[in-house]
Amino acid sequence: MNLFADIRALVLSDLAAMVAEGVLPEGLSTDNVAVEPPRDAAHGDMATNAAMVLAKPAGMKPRDIAETLAARLANDPRITSAEVAGPGFLNLRLAPSVWQGVVGAILAKGTDFGRSDMGAGKRVNVEYVSANPTGPLHVGHTRGAVFGDALASLLDFAGHDVTREYYINDGGAQVDVLARSVYLRYLEAHGQEVAFPDGTYPGDYLIEVGQALKEKVGDKFVDKGEQFWLDEVRDYATEAMMDLIRADLKALGVEMDVFYSEKSLYGTGRIEAALDDLRAKGLIYEGVLEPPKGKKPEDWEPREQTLFKSTDHGDDVDRPVMKSDGAWTYFAPDIAYHYDKITRKNPDGTTGFDALIDVFGADHGGYVKRMKAAVSALSGGTVPLDIKLTQLVKLFKNGQPFKMSKRAGTFVTLRDVVDQVGPGVTRFHMLTRKNDAPLDFDFDKVLEQSRENPVFYVQYAFARVTSVLGKAEAAGVAVDDETLAQADLSKLDHDAELALAAKLAEWPRLVETAARSNEPHRVAFYLYDLAGTFHGLWNRGNDVASLRFLQEDAATSQAKIALARACAVVIAAGLDILGVEPAKELR
RNA sequence: GGUCGCAUAGCUCAGCUGGAUAGAGCGCUGCCCUCCGAAGGCAGAGGUCCCAGGUUCGAAUCCUGGUGCGAUCGCCA
Numbered sequence: 001m002n003l004f005a006d007i008r009a010l011v012l013s014d015l016a017a018m019v020a021e022g023v024l025p026e027g028l029s030t031d032n033v034a035v036e037p038p039r040d041a042a043h044g045d046m047a048t049n050a051a052m053v054l055a056k057p058a059g060m061k062p063r064d065i066a067e068t069l070a071a072r073l074a075n076d077p078r079i080t081s082a083e084v085a086g087p088g089f090l091n092l093r094l095a096p097s098v099w100q101g102v103v104g105a106i107l108a109k110g111t112d113f114g115r116s117d118m119g120a121g122k123r124v125n126v127e128y129v130s131a132n133p134t135g136p137l138h139v140g141h142t143r144g145a146v147f148g149d150a151l152a153s154l155l156d157f158a159g160h161d162v163t164r165e166y167y168i169n170d171g172g173a174q175v176d177v178l179a180r181s182v183y184l185r186y187l188e189a190h191g192q193e194v195a196f197p198d199g200t201y202p203g204d205y206l207i208e209v210g211q212a213l214k215e216k217v218g219d220k221f222v223d224k225g226e227q228f229w230l231d232e233v234r235d236y237a238t239e240a241m242m243d244l245i246r247a248d249l250k251a252l253g254v255e256m257d258v259f260y261s262e263k264s265l266y267g268t269g270r271i272e273a274a275l276d277d278l279r280a281k282g283l284i285y286e287g288v289l290e291p292p293k294g295k296k297p298e299d300w301e302p303r304e305q306t307l308f309k310s311t312d313h314g315d316d317v318d319r320p321v322m323k324s325d326g327a328w329t330y331f332a333p334d335i336a337y338h339y340d341k342i343t344r345k346n347p348d349g350t351t352g353f354d355a356l357i358d359v360f361g362a363d364h365g366g367y368v369k370r371m372k373a374a375v376s377a378l379s380g381g382t383v384p385l386d387i388k389l390t391q392l393v394k395l396f397k398n399g400q401p402f403k404m405s406k407r408a409g410t411f412v413t414l415r416d417v418v419d420q421v422g423p424g425v426t427r428f429h430m431l432t433r434k435n436d437a438p439l440d441f442d443f444d445k446v447l448e449q450s451r452e453n454p455v456f457y458v459q460y461a462f463a464r465v466t467s468v469l470g471k472a473e474a475a476g477v478a479v480d481d482e483t484l485a486q487a488d489l490s491k492l493d494h495d496a497e498l499a500l501a502a503k504l505a506e507w508p509r510l511v512e513t514a515a516r517s518n519e520p521h522r523v524a525f526y527l528y529d530l531a532g533t534f535h536g537l538w539n540r541g542n543d544v545a546s547l548r549f550l551q552e553d554a555a556t557s558q559a560k561i562a563l564a565r566a567c568a569v570v571i572a573a574g575l576d577i578l579g580v581e582p583a584k585e586l587r
Numbered sequence: 588g589g590u591c592g593c594a595u596a597g598c599u600c601a602g603c604u605g606g607a608u609a610g611a612g613c614g615c616u617g618c619c620c621u622c623c624g625a626a627g628g629c630a631g632a633g634g635u636c637c638c639a640g641g642u643u644c645g646a647a648u649c650c651u652g653g654u655g656c657g658a659u660c661g662c663c664a
Contacts, residue, residue, distance in 0.1 A: 364658095529611080
């Protein structure tokens with residue numbers, strides 16, 4: 001149930017009738033006809049731009065169309081008034097019964113209220129985190145994880161068939177570095193004095209991996225050349241790091257459907273197959289790249305390389321897929337990985353995904369065009385790839401910037417954050433900013449219990465409802481959802497109550513707009529707004545006793561509690577998309 | 588130098604893919620609470636939506652050019 005969609009359908013059917021009567025010419029496009037909440041509530045409950053959109057193509061004055069449309073719309077029992085305003089806006093007011101009906105619908109459907117079939121079951125692959133398996137996840141990864149996970153849930157709620165995926169970069173030189181670092185810790189576990197040269201990972205988290213390796217293989221690698229141990233230590237170490245990362249993700253409440261190994265692409269002909277596909281399209285050639293303009297690297301020298309003609313698909317320069325020594329560049333397996341996403345056989349017999357989304361850190365911004373070019377080329381333009389970049393997280397402690405330094409060992413991990421403030425607060429807060437804006441994260445402020453803190457404010461609203469339900473029950477009033485859904489909702493007739501119901505009615509529409517733009521932060525902002533409306537009504541109960549949720553007679557109480565409960569249901573549904581547990585009480 | 592992102596109230600930020608008089612929180616100003624539904628409430632002031640053009644009935648939003656900040660720039664991942 002989406003009230004805005006319902007009313008839009010009504011507008012369209014009236015427009016069609018006007019065409020049938022010859023009031024409007026045939027063949028008008030109604031694609032841009034919108035029914036929206038007006039910016040200013042004084043304008044009414046809903047507004048449509050239909051007359052203004054159609055005026056020009058119909059060769060008529062907007063106000064003339066609006067007048068005729070208004071007269072028709074006013075015949076619908078749901079609409080109590082339709083007024084033409086400004087240049088040709090049509091402002092609609094809806095009957096209280098419509099808003100009361102929203103409350104009933106929410107109680108009947110529970111947290112499924114707002115679920116949409118907009119996605120029409122389209123298969124969407126959301127790839128996120130994909131951190132190198134060389135250490136624990138840090139705050140930057142945390143933001144990507146939270147964003148990707150909430151986006152996946154949002155798309156699911158909007159009717160898509162979503163796969164959550166993590167690409168393990170276990171095929172490049174960085175896992176060799178990891179192996180050498182673990183080997184040093186292994187020697188250390190055998191009592192040797194070791195130093196960590198540049199280009200190794202000195203982090204403490206590898207100490208226990210070295211220990212565990214010692215317990216597993218004893219001293220068989222001690223004082224042996226790299227050729228004896230590199231493969232085995234690398235496999236062991238990457239697996240240990242993935243265990244660590246999986247545990248980090250679990251602490252945050254993130255669960256992937258697929259972990260896809262880069263290594264599985266090597267030696268299996270899959271990279272070759274992907275590049276053959278491009279070659280067959282005439283997009284692979286041997287050539288020499290121009291040096292970058294302006295800042296020329298000191299050691300620049302022309303080299304002939306195997307290149308992908310990404311410029312044919314919107315990139316600025318062609319990109320190398322093979323190094324001059326014949327090894328693949330990092331880009332080659334990435335092409336093969338996305339080729340796999342496009343051609344993968346699904347359990348139900350279908351092939352690939354209808355849409356791909358990659359979530360990258362901002363430092364990978366320069367990578368976007370080539371990846372889109374690759375997917376465009378591989379899929380023949382049939383599979384859209386959207387790449388969302390998450391900007392930096394700036395850490396603060398008590399208002400003071402908190403410096404991160406890997407060398408000084410002060411870099412902040414996902415665990416540090418989650419252990420200090422909890423997964424729910426972490427997730428919600430990281431979604432209170434759009435992904436492409438930098439985010440401030442203050443360890444103290446996110447725990448503050450005040451209106452300034454959206455996490456608290458939303459949870460507080462949920463907790464207040466829980467408290468009202470408890471008090472009602474103690475007073476012997478039945479408040480289970482089934483009973484509340486049957487309540488006489490016509491008792492909800494105060495403007496402030498109807499305004500809250502109207503805010504709840506926006507939820508299904510918000511889900512769709514947020515999903516369409518791949519912007520889960522809109523859910524967080526909506527919840528904050530909704531909580532504000534709820535608290536506002538609650539506060540008015542201080543002055544106006546009739547607006548309190550608990551009343552003298554049970555029937556009135558039930559109607560008002562139904563509204564409060566509906567509010568809690570929508571908050572719970574929204575928090576679920578964000579991956580946050582609603583709090584029944586606040587300590 | 589190229590590319591991408593950002594630029595909105597004193598501060599931190601929203602702005603529903605082009606709609607009406609641009610919003611919220613904080614801060615500021617004023618009023619209110621000692622019948623606990625005040626972990627506050629109500630009201631007010633505060634804007635060249637970075638600049639200049641363009642598109643249109645209509646622009647913070649789209650296009651072009653510029654300015655500032657950030658990220659990134661052939662074999663690192």
